[in-house]
Amino acid sequence: MPELPEVEVTRRSVEPLVVGQIIRDVRLGKPLRWPLSCEPSSLVGSSIKAVRRRAKYLLLELDEGLLLIHLGMSGSLQFHRERAAPGPHDHFDLVLCSGLLRLHDPRRFGAVVWIRSPEDPLADKLLGAWGVEPLSDEFTVQALWRGLRATRAPVKQLLLAGRVVVGVGNIYACEALFRAGIRPTSRSDRIGMARVIRLHAAIRAVLLQALAAGGSSLRDFASVDGTLGHFQTQTMVYGRAGAPCRVCGTAIKVMQQAQRSTYFCAICQR
DNA sequence: CGGCCGACCTGCGGGC
DNA sequence: TGCCCGCAGGTCGGCC
Numbered sequence: 001m002p003e004l005p006e007v008e009v010t011r012r013s014v015e016p017l018v019v020g021q022i023i024r025d026v027r028l029g030k031p032l033r034w035p036l037s038c039e040p041s042s043l044v045g046s047s048i049k050a051v052r053r054r055a056k057y058l059l060l061e062l063d064e065g066l067l068l069i070h071l072g073m074s075g076s077l078q079f080h081r082e083r084a085a086p087g088p089h090d091h092f093d094l095v096l097c098s099g100l101l102r103l104h105d106p107r108r109f110g111a112v113v114w115i116r117s118p119e120d121p122l123a124d125k126l127l128g129a130w131g132v133e134p135l136s137d138e139f140t141v142q143a144l145w146r147g148l149r150a151t152r153a154p155v156k157q158l159l160l161a162g163r164v165v166v167g168v169g170n171i172y173a174c175e176a177l178f179r180a181g182i183r184p185t186s187r188s189d190r191i192g193m194a195r196v197i198r199l200h201a202a203i204r205a206v207l208l209q210a211l212a213a214g215g216s217s218l219r220d221f222a223s224v225d226g227t228l229g230h231f232q233t234q235t236m237v238y239g240r241a242g243a244p245c246r247v248c249g250t251a252i253k254v255m256q257q258a259q260r261s262t263y264f265c266a267i268c269q270r
Numbered sequence: 271c272g273g274c275c276g277a278c279c280t281g282c283g284g285g286c
Numbered sequence: 287t288g289c290c291c292g293c294a295g296g297t298c299g300g301c302c
Contacts, residue, residue: 002295002296003295003296006295033278033296033297033298056295056296056297070296070297071295071296072278072279072295072296072297073279073294073295073296074279074280074281074294074295089280105279106279106280106281107278107279107280107281107294108278108279108280109278109279109296109297110296125298151272151273152272152273153272153273157273157274160296160297161273161297162296162297169295169296170294170295170296171295172295216295218294218295219281219282219294219295221295258273258274258275259274259275259276260296261293261294
């Protein structure tokens with residue numbers, strides 16, 4: 001589920017429930033992508049000072065250090081007011097006074113990692129080399145232009161790589177390129193300024209539209225209070241192979257790029 | 271260093 | 287109806 005809109009929707013719904021709360025207990029389920037990197041019991045007694053987001057990571061700021069949460073492909077956070085027995089796919093619980101914050105993640109590509117400080121080598125490995133936040137002032141046409149000029153890779157793969165701009169995954173890369181009228185296979189360094197300007201606007205617009213829709217709930221993504229997102233019903237190309245383009249009526253095509261499915265309209269994107 | 275590819279893991283939908 | 291295959295929102299590490 002988790003691209004920037006889904007992670008941000010999660011952040012906004014979690015924040016008011018956990019900020020100021022003290023960690024009473026920690027429960028681990030099956031192993032996730034990376035180990036927690038500390039004794040679970042060492043987190044007990046810490047309070048949660050803030051909930052931030054960087055790229056697709058949620059960052060719970062503690063008294064000491066940072067709890068970094070990644071939702072992987074299938075993760076979502078839940079909040080239970082009452083004690084609730086964990087299911088087979090519930091792999092991390094933070095017990096607070098106000099209730100229980102729980103990571104539900106069937107595929108276990110997600111992770112919860114404790115980071116001691118910004119100088120921790122783990123911080124660099126996990127948060128170090130990312131590009132700018134697309135909804136911040138740092139994401140300018142110039143920044144996108146420079147990033148595109150620096151590589152011959154297909155533009156869709158550059159967007160997915162996150163080195164220039166973060167938070168854009170497979171759904172929103174396909175959608176942004178459609179809205180900008182750009183072929184996903186176009187060589188990044190051959191895209192002209194007029195198109196870069198359109199792509200810059202399209203990335204922001206599609207992410208904002210998805211945020212307003214509560215994200216995409218392809219399987220079971222939900223915000224912490226259980227609300228489902230509905231952006232998946234608004235996509236122009238993603239998941240619509242064979243269906244008519246909402247602009248020109250031509251059948252939407254799907255192809256493989258770097259082992260990911262790319263959806264596009266061969267007429268609207270040239 | 272850039273870019274491709276496999277790996278990680280489980281569930282589900284479509285086709286036979 | 288039931289089984290098997292392919293595919294799914296991410297990203298790291300190894301290899302050329």
